[in-house]
Amino acid sequence: MIVAALYALVFFTGDGKPYPKLGIDLQGGTRVTLTARTLDGQPPTTESLNQARQIIETRVNGMGVSGSEVTRDGNNLVITVPGEGSEEAKQLGQTAELNFRKVVNMVPAQAPPAGTAPQAATQQPGDQEREIEEAKRTRQSTDPAVQMQALQALDCAADDPLRGNDDPKLPLVACDREGQYKYVLEPVFLEGREISNAQAVPPSPQDPGWKVSLDFKSEGAKVWADFTSANVGQQAAFVLDSEVVSAPTIQRALLGGNAQITGQFNQQSATDLADILKYGSLPLAFDQSEAETVSATLGVASLEAGLLAGGIGLLLVAVYCLLYYRLLGILTILSLALSGVVVYGVLVLLGRWIGFTLDLAGVAGFIIAIGITADSFIVFFERLKDEIREGRTFRSAVPRAWTRARRTILSADTVSFLAAAVLYVLAVGQVKGFAFTLGMSTVLDLVVVFLVTHPLVALASKNKFLSKPSVSGLGAVQRLGNQNRAARKAAVTTAKEA
Incomplete structure (x- = not known):
């Protein structure tokens, strides 16, 4: 239902184009140079130029996470915005x-x-x-x-x-x-x-x-x-x-x-x-140059390299999960796929609503988030295996494992989110984009784990076919659990006889 609502917004609101906005380093942009002028004709002071730059950066942040850049070039301020945003760049310098x-x-x-x-x-x-x-x-x-x-x-x-x-x-x-x-x-x-x-x-x-x-x-x-x-x-x-x-x-x-x-x-x-x-x-008045188009600083090749790195990371996680967890590995892959679908839809909507643009730093944040999401699954699955080792069945182990794993997942994601939030507040430029995507992915990780992964595992544990040891991949753990349970029964019997 969440995915359906999300993509209804993607396709039926705004311009209806299901594409996220790209940053300057991926699609290029528009540059406007602002030349400062003073009433007495003297060069502007460094203090007034820095103050003007800070105010314009505040305007950029207030208008959204757009990936715009504001830099000093002598007595000029150079504003670069992604895409064909010349009017937006001029507006920032008023x-x-x-x-x-x-x-x-x-x-x-x-x-x-x-x-x-x-x-x-x-x-x-x-x-x-x-x-x-x-x-x-x-x-x-x-x-x-x-x-x-x-x-x-x-x-x-x-x-x-x-x-x-x-x-x-x-x-x-x-x-x-x-x-x-x-x-x-x-x-x-x-x-x-x-x-x-x-x-x-x-x-x-x-x-x-x-x-x-x-x-x-x-x-x-x-x-x-x-x-x-x-x-x-x-x-x-x-x-x-x-x-x-x-x-x-x-x-x-x-x-x-x-x-x-x-x-x-x-x-x-x-x-x-x-x-x-x-x-x-602004503490100064500015004359504006004509807007000029700038090419992507890193280009499509870098984007392709980033996407390739993300794809390889996903593939390695998928192979590892299939070999080590079998059925649970398949559920992990389904959860990661759904997480990717949700992330993509959110990126499109954020581009429309707050002007968010995806740059290479943001792509790096998403790649790191793959590991954070996979960690949440592993914490849950290993806790599940611990419960089965103690002699519980697959079905009875799921709720107990989830209750204990949930606290660890929440703690770990909270730490990751706080780190991303602090980095976002203190950082400048594209590092903000990295922190933003990392924090957003961490929040979406909780949504996927709570609303997808845990329910899927619970459903699998109640299905006769899927709960078979040969299918679930928990056969060795269940045999060890049966042995432990038998050993405990034998110890209790011996104690009673004694």
């Missing part, structure tokens, strides 16, 4: 500086009339610092006349030099995300760092469209409540990296310490924005 500003004026966006773009006359190609300063002089002026001139001149279709560089203490002239409206905004009254949590909210019959729900920290909740109480009927702009993503009208005072960002969101864009806001703003 500065995500969310602030809240009161709307002073809003007009429909139009192409700027000729001769009314004051910043265009002084722009110098390649002089990024000067371009930013000129935009600040006009679009962040405190003079209402200059603000209106900047509002008319602003071109929402052009690249924004203020992206992530606006001064929160000054007013701001900005466009919305869709380029449909232009705004004059007051200085920031609430910073995005006061957000404690963010999550995507799906549409409902009463409120269609995807949204992003925000929860504020205690101080931010107080500021938000005071602002909404004093500005009912006014607009509050949610400004992400100098761009208005939503400017709702305040209908009533909001005292619960939460807010919602509405806009032209779909599920992916709402989830991306929520993840970025949840895991923090």
